[in-house]
Amino acid sequence: MCSIPCGNRGAGLMTILVTGGAGFIGSNFVIDWLAGSEEPVINLDLLTYAGNLINFAALKNDDRHTFVNGDIGDSSLTFQLLQQHNPRAVINFAAESHVDRSIHGPEDFMQTNIIGTFRLLESVRGYWGDLPDAEKANFRFLHVSTDEVYGSLDADAPAFVETNRYEPNSPYSASKAASDHIVRAYHHTYRLPVLTTNCSNNYGPFQFPEKLIPLIIHNALAHKPLPIYGDGLQIRDWLYVGDHCSAIRAVLANGTVGEVYNIGGLNEMTNIEIVNRLCDILDKLRPISSDASICSYCELITHIKDRPGHDRRYAIDATKIESAIGWRPAETFETGIRKTVEWYLDNQEWVEQIVTGGYRRWIERQYA
Ligand code: NAD
Ligand code: DAU
Numbered sequence: 528m529c530s531i532p533c534g535n536r537g538a539g540l541m542t543i544l545v546t547g548g549a550g551f552i553g554s555n556f557v558i559d560w561l562a563g564s565e566e567p568v569i570n571l572d573l574l575t576y577a578g579n580l581i582n583f584a585a586l587k588n589d590d591r592h593t594f595v596n597g598d599i600g601d602s603s604l605t606f607q608l609l610q611q612h613n614p615r616a617v618i619n620f621a622a623e624s625h626v627d628r629s630i631h632g633p634e635d636f637m638q639t640n641i642i643g644t645f646r647l648l649e650s651v652r653g654y655w656g657d658l659p660d661a662e663k664a665n666f667r668f669l670h671v672s673t674d675e676v677y678g679s680l681d682a683d684a685p686a687f688v689e690t691n692r693y694e695p696n697s698p699y700s701a702s703k704a705a706s707d708h709i710v711r712a713y714h715h716t717y718r719l720p721v722l723t724t725n726c727s728n729n730y731g732p733f734q735f736p737e738k739l740i741p742l743i744i745h746n747a748l749a750h751k752p753l754p755i756y757g758d759g760l761q762i763r764d765w766l767y768v769g770d771h772c773s774a775i776r777a778v779l780a781n782g783t784v785g786e787v788y789n790i791g792g793l794n795e796m797t798n799i800e801i802v803n804r805l806c807d808i809l810d811k812l813r814p815i816s817s818d819a820s821i822c823s824y825c826e827l828i829t830h831i832k833d834r835p836g837h838d839r840r841y842a843i844d845a846t847k848i849e850s851a852i853g854w855r856p857a858e859t860f861e862t863g864i865r866k867t868v869e870w871y872l873d874n875q876e877w878v879e880q881i882v883t884g885g886y887r888r889w890i891e892r893q894y895a
Pocket of ligand 2: 672673675738759834
């Protein structure tokens, strides 16, 4: 275990434990949390290819953030962290998250998403069981999950509600579905105070450039092909990551124990629309020089072989979280995507540090 000690964390303050907090959504969550609260964060992350400590440059010397390099599947480590830091909540972001990688190699997905979540729950159950009554009642385990557990929608089908049947289609979504069931069972059987959120596709700062939006920005700037799987008419419901973080904070504060909340961006778009929109923004913000062989980034769009088992459409009905908790996304796609493209243009140094040899090997393997 590598631990950066946090020093004096302020008497009387509660603490939260975040897992997977060095990944895309987790690091946005930690940064946003500490911007709005004095409550310290213990951040447990295995630092797989998807986890990056450079995301926390702005938190350097901030003793409210304690980073611990470790595995959610390491029961003795998680139990020790819980006892040492006495958190009032655990927010579980840790996962293998990329569908295409789950198709090439599902093992890590089963290990972290299923076994890891199970072992984390066991540690939390042991810790929570020994808490004094008041702390026990206030404790929460919030499990961050995905809309992919509900499977694929036909074009005219209603959006996913929390009671939709689970029909996961990829090894990734099947592993997340399994984890959701285990979390649910720990509430039903042991009364562990859990909350589950199922969210749609996120985009924003710090997203690893294996996922559609940052991959397209990265390739476009290098004048490389912009790969579209199949016909590009698959639909996703895009949510700005800052809105996902505010939804999680709202559910943590006001969600009813044992309940599930769908989180979406009210923003269904086809992949090809997304890529065209990115090209338009880049054409304006980073025009191609007149001596290049192309005039617009959209000339780089290239349709390639489809993803096996590719889900056609996801869409979230976010009525429950709005009516029960009062949460709605603050960003439109226009505002969120503009911020995102600007962030990547302003943070090319971050991207360069991310696209290491391992990243290049993945790209060669996936897009050869
Ligand atoms: P990510 O891949 O960017 O980050 C995952 C993080 O988990 C990484 O920092 C990684 O190092 C860490 N991790 C992996 N295995 C671990 C282990 N065994 N122990 C501790 N840490 C480990 O993923 P993300 O996009 O930030 O997604 C975070 C969570 O949100 C995941 O649970 C994912 O299923 C869910 N989710 C993601 C999206 C999305 O669009 N990205 C949408 C809905 C739900
Ligand atoms: O719906 C929530 C899920 O969204 C999360 O649970 C996952 O962790 C997250 O990775 C994301 O899954 P997707 O498979 O939808 O995201 P991805 O960015 O990989 O792909 C978005 C769409 O774009 C999908 O239809 C596949 C397509 N695509 C993706 C890549 C990487 C392409 O056409 N070309 C590509 O090169």
